[in-house]
Amino acid sequence: MKKVLFTSICKPIGEKYGDPASVGYELLHGQVTRSQGMFSPRANHLQYGLEYIAENLQTPTVVLHYPSKSELIRELKKGYDYVGVGFVLPTFHRMKETVALVREYSPSSKIVLGGYGTVLSDEDLKPYADHVCREEGVGFMRRLLGEPELPISEYKHPLxxxxxxxxxxxxxxxxxxxxxxxxxxxxxxxxxxxxxxxxxxxxxxxxxxxxxxxxxxxxxxxxxxxxxxxxxxxxxxxxxxxxxxxxxxxxxxxxxxxxxxxxxxxxxxxxxxxxxxxxxxxxxxxxxxxxxxxxxxxxxxxxxxxxxxxxxxxxxxxxxxxxxxxxxxxxxxxxxxxxxxxxxxxxxxxGPLKGTPLYDRVVKEGRLRPEYSKDVETYCRTSGGFKCMxxxxxxxxxxxxxxxxxxxxxxxxxxxxxxxxxxxxxxxxxxxxRDSENPILRAKAFRFAKDIRNAYPIFLAGRVFGPNARVKAWIADLEKQAYDELGAPTFKEKLLSLASLVMAAYTGLALKLNIAQHPKLVRTPYRMPEPAWKDFHVWESMAEKYATPEFSLKVEFEHARQRVWLRLEGKLHGSQAERLWTQVEEAMAQRRTQLVFDFKKFQVSEAKTLKSMREKLSQYRDTVRVVFPKLAHAHPELLILAKIFQQYHNSGM
Missing domain, CATH: 3.80.30.20 (tm_1862 like domain)
Known part of the structure; x- marks a missing residue:
């Protein structure tokens, strides 16, 4: 069986490690709020395209985001037929390092390059790749792996x-x-x-x-x-x-x-x-x-x-x-x-990025800086929007x-x-x-109110650490306006303000000392025959097996958490229900999968439909969760289920 590994470039990256100013794990902090220090919002920018492609293949696949070199080497030693590396122009030099590790520790793997960095010529990329993807990635990889063509309308959207x-x-x-x-x-x-x-x-x-x-x-x-x-x-x-x-x-x-x-x-x-x-x-x-x-x-x-x-x-x-x-x-x-x-x-x-009319015009006019026209790596390192080229x-x-x-x-x-x-x-x-006659706009106003209230604890840090006296005064006035509209802070919110002040100071110090500035590895297996996840095909086969004009079963996988969602839509009748619950029980007996039943669009046609489920699956209540429609309008049988199985919450199982 073929196996595929998709990976980003390796950490550590950033200006402190010889990279250009645009290179980092974060879009906001790196390219938008880069002068705002401790006040900069922080969010790692995953190579989400790799997750999307992996979701839509049949081949067992693993996706890595920002592995260290040792973490990538450990993964490569598991053996992969194809290794895909995503990169952009400013990380061309990092791509070369990643490819070198693949060649050393998994020499039989075929290397696939993808991402916007592939606007470079075949001549530039040939030394580092067996295949180059310059198109929509799912279709490209399915052809490469010999999988049947899949219309875009049938692509599955990863969460x-x-x-x-x-x-x-x-x-x-x-x-x-x-x-x-x-x-x-x-x-x-x-x-x-x-x-x-x-x-x-x-x-x-x-x-x-x-x-x-x-x-x-x-x-x-x-x-x-x-x-x-x-x-x-x-x-x-x-x-x-x-x-x-x-x-x-x-x-x-x-x-x-x-x-x-x-x-x-x-x-x-x-x-x-x-x-x-x-x-x-x-x-x-x-x-x-x-x-x-x-x-x-x-x-x-x-x-x-x-x-x-x-x-x-x-x-x-x-x-x-x-x-x-x-x-x-x-x-x-x-x-x-x-x-x-x-x-x-x-x-x-x-900036003139290869493949754009601007690049063609600048080259034709002889206006590209000479040092960038002579060396592809120098050109790539400076093509992130922070160098005048x-x-x-x-x-x-x-x-x-x-x-x-x-x-x-x-x-x-x-x-x-x-x-x-x-x-x-x-x-x-x-x-x-807030006073709109439109219900959805009123609801939006009250969502704003909730968000503002959640922001109360950050005001103190702004008044203390703001960049100058005028900005500090403006933040203080904004704070007063919020209190006038939504009420004074509670005792808990005042304590959280003090905690935020401490965390703001820590954040500023951590930035200066380069502490905790690198993300942990994110590893997502898809269809891999790993101990906790090798029976996914049992669940996958259920969707087609139980489909009728009145009922559909949608099976979804949370690969990152190794959790299965079963979305039941329509009416499920006696013998069909019995077969479904029996198969679920047998699957759970083989391996206690984290399982979520979604009943939001389920129609209870007979009481015995769910009675069998209770009898067969109550022993697995520690790993089974349920999602219901509003219980005030739910069928009595669903109310009974609600007493046996915990409702799904993101912070739970």
Whole structure:
């Protein structure tokens, strides 16, 4: 039987280890809040594409995120037929190190390279790869492994999450929703757009399919926040509005971050965005005179204010080094952006990535820095947006790079830490929507109120450690406004404020001393014949075996936790039910699997349907959990089950 290993590059990585400024485990801390020190939100950026591909193969697969060299070597010694390495241009040199380890410790393995780093030429990559994936990865790997073709509409969506910490304390759990690949905008610098030939590959084609993934996440954690990974989710209005209808029908206000251009956002009333649950959006502000088509639509001044009034925080990205810019123009555009008061900002240097029209133009004009045109590794190391790679008409390389640092520092000094900007935006949204006649907007307002209340403990640290007196005073005023609207802090919240002060100081010290700045290995086995997980095929076969026009059984695997979900939908009748519970009992007798029964869409047709389940599976109540519809409206048989089996909670089993 073939086996596949997918891995990221190896840790440790970062500027302290000889990497360029853009290389790290985190997008926010590395490229957005990099000047904010202890106040920077922290969240590791997984190579989630590897998880998506692994979920949709038949071949036994293991995924590693940020192994150390010794951890990778230990895994390689288990023997794999294929080893896939994901990388981007700035980690080209790290990819070479990883490939060298594969060649040394698993010489018979075929090496597959994937990710945006594969925009490099075959000549550049041939020494390090047997195969190179420059397309959608599931289809590529299934062909390579000799597996039958699978339509994109039948791809399974893995449940991948990301945890964010503030002051070294976990605060949110975010579910990643993979909406699509590529972008039709075609900005001349954008690798994402041109890698997929300006096409958009929809992984989730409808608004309902997007919401269905979120529902699965919410079963695991009812407070889960979400990000839709789709370069401009809002371009397709029909899909987005169908998604909105699903959110409204559910009656549950969600928290959602999306990527959206000014052009796409201008198609909607901001109240419609709020109904979708959107409370964060990444907008490519770029440059006031950049001329990119995605800047068309409502003026930034009008749009940003409307978004903020509805509690939608903005992460605005600005480009430095465009041909028309000079230092005065950059400062003027920066001042204009600061007047919009975005909650977060990214400042990137206009960079020519291979495969983009910008790269072709710069090379044709002879404007690529000579040292980068001569050596591919030097080029790759500096292609992360923090080095000026193009000969500018009026500015030196050093001038552009200095202005970038100035922008990051000035944002922090003028507008303060982003975490308080976000709270300020939530407060705006709460005030705007708390008395709305629209039930979903009122629900969203009260979600904001809950989030603001949860943020009470961070105010003290801001008043003590803020970057300057003016920002400290602003944080104190924001704190007072929150208390005026939602009430004074409780004794517990006051104690948590003191604890947050201590944790903020620890976080700042840990940053300076480089303590606890590297993630632990994340290892996810898929279909592997490992002791605790080798009987997965028993569960997999059940879905087809028990399907009828009235009933379907959906089997899902939480590979990271080695847990099985059985979602029962429709009516299950006598003899069919007896066979199902018998097979589940036999499977549990072989191995006590962590098992979750989801009855939210189950219809009880006969009392004996569930009586048999109680009799056969009550002995496994320590590893079986259940998910019910609202018990107030549940069938009496489900109420009996609720007394025998514990309901599933994310913090539980």
């Amino acid at each position: 991948v999450t990301s945890k964010m910490s503030i002051f070294s304390v976990p605060v949110t759990n975010t579910g990643l929703v993979f909406g699509g690949l590529g972008c039709p905008h075609g900005c001349d610098f954008c690798c994402t757009s041109h890698f997929f030939k300006r096409q958009h590959i929809r992984l989730l084609p409808t608004g309902k399919s997007v919401y269905n993934v979120m529902e699965r996440h919410l079963d695991h954690d009812p407070d889960m926040a979400f990000v839709i990974l789709d370069e401009d989710f809002l371009i397709n209005k029909a899909r987005a509005m169908e998604f909105r209808d699903c959110v409204i029908s559910s009656g549950k206000a969600i928290s959602l971050f999306v990527f959206g251009s000014m052009k796409a956002l201008s198609q909607y009333k901001v109240s419609e965005l709020a109904e979708m649950g959107i409370d964060g959006v990444w907008i490519g502000y770029e440059g006031a005179r950049s001329g990119f088509a995605k800047r068309e639509g409502r003026s930034p001044q009008e749009l940003f204010k409307d978004l903020a009034d509805h509690g939608i925080m903005v992460l605005a990205s600005m480009i430095l080094g465009l041909d028309y810019q000079n230092p005065d123009v950059i400062r003027e555009e920066f001042d204009g952006l600061m007047a919009l008061k975005p909650s977060l900002t990214q400042f990137a240097i206009y 193009i000969k500018h008409p009026t500015m030196s390389y050093e001038e552009v790079e200095g202005l970038q640092k100035w922008c990051f520092d000035q944002y922090f000094q003028r507008l303060g830490p982003s975490i308080y900007r976000v709270v300020d935006t939530w407060l705006n949204g709460y005030r705007t929507m």
